[in-house]
Structure formats: C-alpha cells, structure tokens
Amino acid sequence: MSKYSARLKSRVVQDYLSGERGGYGEVGRQHGVGQGTVRKWVAAWRAHGEAAFKKKYSFYDGPFKLKVLQFMHTKALSCRETAAIFDIRNPSAINVWKRRYDSGGMQALEPRPRGRSVKQPKSSAPAVSSKSDEARTKEELLKELNYLRMENAYLKKLDALIRSESPTAQRKKRK
Structure with missing residues (x-):
C-alpha cells in the first residue's frame, strides 16, 4: 500500500510537466518527496x-511473468523500464522472476501459496496402534514401555532443572 495518495501523485506530475516549478529535484522538494520518486511517477x-495511480492487483500468474521476461529480453530493456511498460509496481520483482526462471524454468514462475505453511508436528513417539494391549506383540509392548519410561525420566529432569533455576534467578534479581 502506497503512503502517497493518488491526488498527490497527480499534482506532483502536473507540476513537473508544466515546467514552471523546475526539475525532478525541485518539484520533489516542494512536495516533500524524493527526486527518484518524482521521476518514477512521471514515467x-x-x-x-x-490509471498509473489507481490501486492495482499485485498477483501475476506464470504465463504473464514469462511474457514480461521475454519482452524485456527481446527489447533489451531494464527492469525499471519493463515495469513501467507493464505497470508493475515493484521493478525488483522482475529480477526475482528472472532468477527463478533461470534456475527452475517455467515451474519456478508459478505462484506459490501465501502465508505460513502448515507443518505437521514431528513426534518421535511410536505410532499408537488401534490394537488392544492383548492383541499386541510382546516386542510392541516393550517398545512402548521403554518410550514411556524415557519420556517420564525426561519430564522429571526438566522439572528438577526448572525448580533448581528459579531460586537462583530470584536471588539474582534481588541483588
């Protein structure tokens, strides 16, 4: 989301194009924006x-990305020039697309799911069998017993560690 309104952008561009207020730097100073920003808005x-200053949807599918990269290559344009032609807000995204395409081909250009990936918790516990205890083999029962003993010992050591650290932490705070 841009921190500048479309109205401000239009006013800055009109001031620059009128020629009465000076170059990019002078117009930028008058409106409190950088010279590079004014240059980008004018382009x-x-x-x-x-339409350049209206809100845009920033999702681009794989074929569109490939079309942009091919156009940029055939016309020998920079990322900034290509972004202006295709009305892409972030010119550096084109560099990312190019690196992905070079390393992984067309599949690398396909959009990836957004947000956090859902990770399944890794449990070292043996799989709980739906069999009753009577139906399980002696080996399965011994394996589960051993796991439960290790888990119990770990929890006891953790509890002892927490109890031993809490009085020392309180004494350090009092000093």
Whole structure:
C-alpha cells in the first residue's frame, strides 16, 4: 500500500510537466518527496496516464511473468523500464522472476501459496496402534514401555532443572 495518495501523485506530475516549478529535484522538494520518486511517477504517468495511480492487483500468474521476461529480453530493456511498460509496481520483482526462471524454468514462475505453511508436528513417539494391549506383540509392548519410561525420566529432569533455576534467578534479581 502506497503512503502517497493518488491526488498527490497527480499534482506532483502536473507540476513537473508544466515546467514552471523546475526539475525532478525541485518539484520533489516542494512536495516533500524524493527526486527518484518524482521521476518514477512521471514515467508511470507517461506510460499509463491517470490509471498509473489507481490501486492495482499485485498477483501475476506464470504465463504473464514469462511474457514480461521475454519482452524485456527481446527489447533489451531494464527492469525499471519493463515495469513501467507493464505497470508493475515493484521493478525488483522482475529480477526475482528472472532468477527463478533461470534456475527452475517455467515451474519456478508459478505462484506459490501465501502465508505460513502448515507443518505437521514431528513426534518421535511410536505410532499408537488401534490394537488392544492383548492383541499386541510382546516386542510392541516393550517398545512402548521403554518410550514411556524415557519420556517420564525426561519430564522429571526438566522439572528438577526448572525448580533448581528459579531460586537462583530470584536471588539474582534481588541483588
């Protein structure tokens, strides 16, 4: 989300294009934005007009990304120029697409799921069998017994460690 409004962007571009207020730097100072930002807004305005400052959807599918990369390659354009032509907000995204395509081909350009991945908890516990205890073999029962003993010992040691550290932590705070 841009921190600048579309109205401000249009006003800055109009001030620059009128030529009465100076170059990129001077117009930027008058409006409190950087010279590079003014240059980017003017380029976007020249390529797309008023639509350049409207909110855009930032999801690009694999075939679109490939089309952008091929266009950039055949016309020998920079990422910034290509982004202005295709109305892509973040020119550095094109570099990311290029690296992915070079390393993984078309599959690497396909969109990946967003958000955190759901990870299954890794449990070293033996799988709980749906068999009753009577139906399980002696080996299965001994394996489970051994696991439960180890778990119990671990929890006892953890509890002892927590109890031994809490009085020392309190004494350190009092000093």
